[in-house]
Amino acid sequence: MNLKVPIIYVKLKLENGFKRSITFNFTDDIALEDAFTSHAKAHEFGDITWYPSKHTAVYRHDDRVSINTKGDGTNDFLGFQSNPIVVAKSTRASEKSLEKMKNMKGKCAMASTFIGYKKLVANGLKNNLIFTGYPVIGRQGKMQTSGSCLYSSSSDIVNACAWDPRIGGLFFYESTAIFSADTFKDFIRDVKKLRDLNPDNFCGVDIYNGILIRFIKASTAYLGQPVDSVVVDFNYYRADEATTPKLNQDVMEEVEQMAFFKYNARPHWAKNRKIAFSKVHKKYKNFNSFMAAKTKMDPQNIFSSEWTNELLFGSKGEDYDGCALEGECMCSEDRHCSPTNGYFCLSGYVYKEARVCRYAQSSLS
Incomplete structure (x- = not known):
């Protein structure tokens, strides 16, 4: 096959080396919906980790400093560290057991333990070999890249990344939503309303990394963010x-x-369940330009798949028994959930238009 491959030119720009100074400030989340904008403006690399069940917000004060500033710190993020396999397997087994027993108090105890440990060790920041206090200052390359899993050996039979599928460790969803800054405040308020109905309902997300709030600048890329935006991961x-x-x-x-x-x-x-891509083409004003460029650069669809095509063209969702359990659809009938296990398709508590799979004695609950 004789394919004509377009020539692409990329221009790179180097900048002088620098260090970063990082401090985590654990505080109450009461002013979160009002403080996120000022925090983003005040700290070049700042973000916020929100633990809703604990009413706690962790503000990351993260700024560049001179390359001559004293400090040789590293960012060895806890979630990306290599751990003893027995620890990862036992953690997974504990959470599966709590799920099976519908033991929310147990999940909340687990979340409290994890959050407390993260605070104690600065979530993996190290001044040198260990964390000894704030601020942690280190070179950009060591502070931006995070996690010693990157350097762990694949032949190690004792330690592994916690999510390594070979060991039966952690297994989780990751959802990531990107908001225009002017709508994010109301989203936080709605989540707080949902949380306040029963804070324990959010212990499950707080076991992991809570709700991570990051900030990105507007981009001219066809599928880039059209305005300065707020990114939420959970x-x-x-x-x-x-x-x-x-x-x-x-x-x-x-x-x-x-x-x-x-x-x-x-x-x-790359991070969401299928339902998140419903009508995604309507959310980017340059979507048609992207598709035209895609067709031109990859006329044989070599870099496409059934999955990417389904997302790009906005899947209408699957329709089969249990399809909502994995985010393949938004439920409209009880069969989309798991009625035999007591999960029925019901309306949201705060966002009434939501259709969710909720555990109830019957679909009338």
Whole structure:
């Protein structure tokens, strides 16, 4: 096959080396919806980690400093560290057991333990070999890249990354929604309303990394963000079997639908369940230009797949028994959930238009 490959020119720009100074400030989340804008403006690399069940916001004060500033710190993020395999497996087994027993108090105890440890060790920041206090100052290359899993040996039979599929460790969803800054405040307020109905319902997300809030600048790229934006990431438990409903599944589904449907957030292209890409083409004004460029640069669809085509063209969702459990559809009938396990398709608590799979005695609950 004789294919004509277009020539692409990329222009790179180097900048002088620098260091970064990082401090995590654990505080109450009461002013979060008002403080996120000023925090983003005040700190070049700042972000916020929100633990809703604990009413806690962790503001990351992260700024560049001179290359001559004293400090040789590293960012060895806890979630990306290599851990003893027995620890990863036991953590997974504990969470599966709590899910099976519908034990929210147990999940909340687990979340409290994890958050407390993260605070103690600065979530993996190290001044040298260990964390000894703030600020942690180090070279950009060591502070931006995070996690010693990057350097772990694949032949190590004792330690591994916690999510390594070979060891039966952590298994979770990751949802990422990208908001225009002017809508994000109302989204936070709605999530707080949902949280305040029962804070324990958010312990499952706080076991992982809570709700991570980041900031990105507007881009001229066809599928880039058209305006300065706020990015929200949250991880939560995923069952081994797609047909198994999850504890507080309805809460995560309501947050998900609130983000993508009520506030028209844009999905991260690699981190979401299929439902997040519904009508995605309408969320980018240059979408048609992107598709034209894609056709021109890849006329044989070598870099495409059934999955990417389904997302790009906005999947209408699947329709089969249990399709909502994995985010393949938004439920409209009880059969889309798991009625035999007591999960029925019901309306959201705060976002009434949401349709979620909730554990109830009957569909009339």
